Amino acid sequence: MMRYGRWIGMGLLLLVLVLVLPWGDPAVVPVTALPEGPTSFPGMLVPAHNQTHPEAIALGRKLFFDTILSNDGKVSCSTCHDPGRAFSDGLPHSTGAGGLETRRHAPALVNVGYVPGELFWDGSVGSLEEQVVRSIEDPTEMASDWTTVIRKLREHPEYGPALVNLFALRDGSHLRPMHVAQVIAQFERSLVSGHSRYDQYRAGIAALNEAELRGLAIFFDFEDELPDAECNHCHTDPFFTDFQFVNNGIQSPDQWKNNPDGGRVEVTGKPFDRGKFRVPTLRNVALTAPYMHDGSKATLMEVIEHYNSGGHPAINSSVNVRPLGLTERDKSDLLAFLHTLTDSTFIHNPDFQRP
Amino acid sequence: MKKIFLFLPLLWILAFSACQQDKEASLTDLTLNFTADFAEDPLVMYGRTYAYPNSTDFRLQLFQFYISDVYLIKSDGTAGPKVLDVALVSFGGVQSESEAAQGVSVVLKDVPVGQYSGIRLGLGVDPVLNKTQPGDYRVDHPLSTNYWLMSNSYVFSKIEGNADTDGSGNFNAEVTLHVGGDNNYREKTFPQPIELRAGQPNSLGFSVDLRRMLVDDTGKFLNFAMMTQIHSDQSPWAVFISDNFMEAISMRK
Structure with missing residues (x-):
């Protein structure tokens, strides 16, 4: 009998493994x-x-x-x-x-x-x-x-x-x-990073001031009587990016044609992917200046001004980038809202610092 | 008696193997292939201009929509197996006619083989799934994005492009038509004999006429000289697009 013991053990082990191992998506x-x-x-x-x-x-x-x-x-x-x-x-x-x-x-x-x-x-x-x-x-x-x-x-x-x-x-x-x-x-x-004041506001454990709330409404197009800054089409909650590749009108027509940095087209080879770049997250955006794929915008207000202007035209410039007609107050409030996306627990997390 | 334990794992493996063979014989893959046109022309992003009512030219950047709650229909007309919860069909990457002809495919696994009398598609995100939010899914799930906080709904369909409304050739109007909300969810049954067999490719083709989504059969159309944006569930024009979707989508023979 002992001579079969090893095989019995192996068989039972196989059975247990078959029954216990997860069979879900291996990826x-x-x-x-x-x-x-x-x-x-x-x-x-x-x-x-x-x-x-x-x-x-x-x-x-x-x-x-x-x-x-x-x-x-x-x-x-x-x-x-x-x-x-x-x-x-x-x-x-x-x-x-x-x-x-x-x-x-x-x-x-x-x-x-x-x-x-x-x-x-x-x-x-x-x-x-x-x-x-x-x-x-x-x-x-x-x-x-x-x-x-x-x-x-x-x-x-x-x-x-x-x-x-x-x-x-x-x-x-x-x-x-x-x-x-x-x-x-x-x-x-x-x-x-998911513990900004915006997240706390959404969770009902923090309040935003009047300017921040107004900026939030402009960002998300929450109120008909306020302008829509069109941000939310690409910078979608919860990551404040939809991870897509977009031409946001940052390149002038000449740059768009002749810029040696073609962006997404260099990966896909598709002609209308020229000048497209990944939509970046806006979480902690107040800490990540300068902005855009080329670092060409020094401040967040410059970024807001760019989008308010409608950006440069190109055949593949996103239709969500259009002249917005934001007032000084609208822009200021939008900026105030963007600062609520700063997550101080993220930048001070001891697990993320130099050991 | 103890020797019987020798054969238990073997029996289990044989049984498992037999079950697998039965399963493979009773299940198959089914591809739902979607192509899009603008009237008679294949729908291509950026590179083509399409004639639109009111002497307007229209150029597309994005056309996408969700399908959900997909059922095969049994021969008695009742709903058979549910074969898909939800998928996003996006033509955003279609930049050439060859890509347009290839279409966008949704591959369904483990679909029961058999004879069916049709298939039912939900156009949009069905009301049960529409109560969920991106946080309920993994980032690779189609419902991890395209969510409207303001309406507590997914954006069922997006039509984006530029319209030349003044004949200047400048394509001055940025068109963004985003439709969502339970009131804009539609279901359409396509009555057509379907035979799904094991061990061979099974495919069903659908085509969508984007122009028909914007122009109804009475000639009423969404005038880009008057309106270029719909970001809503309640707009009558959002309902107009949703109603038209039912007529715009058809099953290819």
Whole structure:
């Protein structure tokens, strides 16, 4: 009988596994260890191959703030994504480790884990993990190469053993770029912001003043007697972006035709995607100046003035960008509302600071 | 007696395998393919200009709508299996005639095979789902976006484009027609014999005439010289578009 014991055990184990294992969509798993947004937030997608783990987030956080990933040892992810600026850098364009300037303005990483598809202003990377892999070798960002980065991490007294341990690798020789990308991506997914005064107002636990409420009504087109600033078509609640790619009339007709930065067309090849860029979130927007994909608007009021003017015409300029006729008071109140989207708990969250 | 335990996992696996085969034999995939036109012309974003009443030219940027609560109809005329909760059909990415001909497809999995007498589509978001909000879904769900806080409703359909109302060629009028609200939800049954078989592609084609959504069969039309925006559930013109949608959508043979 004993000779069959092993087979019985294996059979029962197989049976148990078949009955117990989840049979749901293998592409995603529920979020388990990320900060919770408000209930108005749709659920985040987390890749099955990179499930959330507190130790991975902590390690990703250290790497995010460490200049070890850059060629010159002076640039970290946080150089362009500063927590105090809602993970943006305050510059129209950033300067990478190779001394070269980035092509576009560094986007804020607010709620970046919720982006349902491609990332970047033009949607040219498919995931946060892929974004990390690419940023290391981008000459305008880390300007490094993975062979060097992996060697430095393997030889590092803390990172090498931590990564080997976290991924249960046999030894440091098995360390791969994807391991590094996965922990940084996990930290980036943890950057959840949903506790602004606007959120508290929606939850019924805070009040907005008269100007803010009037600005809210103009933003969302809540009241017929007030103008509609058309913001809500693209900057939809709860993320204050619909994640679409839009030509918002920021480029003049000449720029639209001749600008070497074609935006979305560079990814899709579709001619009418020229000049389209990802609609950015407005959460914490008061902290993320300058604005637009090219950092060409220094202040929020300049942005409001741009939209009030109707922007530059182009065959694919969004029809939601049109002359608005906002008064000075309307613009001021709209600005007041945009400031209610600042989430001070986000920028001061100790889990998001330099370790 | 104990030897019987040897065979339990094997029996279970065999039973599971047989069930899977039965399931595969009784279920199939069904593709709902939607194409859009503007009268006789294929609907293409940006690159084409369409003749519209009142000597107006019209150019599109976006046309999208939700379908929901989709049922196959049994031979006795009663509702059969529900095959879809909700999907967003968007022609926003259609920039060429070849893409227009290809259309937009919604692939339904595990649809019971059999003979049916038709299919019923909800045009818009049915009232039960319309009580939900984006926070009830994951970000990849069609109902995680397109929500109107002001009306507590999803935006069922969007028609956006530029109209040249003065003949200047400047396409001076920005047209944004957004329709939502339970009162604008419609259901349409398409009576047509449908046979769904296992192990082979099954597809049903639908076409939507966007012009017919804006111009009814009496010639009444939404005049872009007078009105370019509908962001509403209660506007009579929102109801006009919703009513016209019933006539604008048809099933391809």
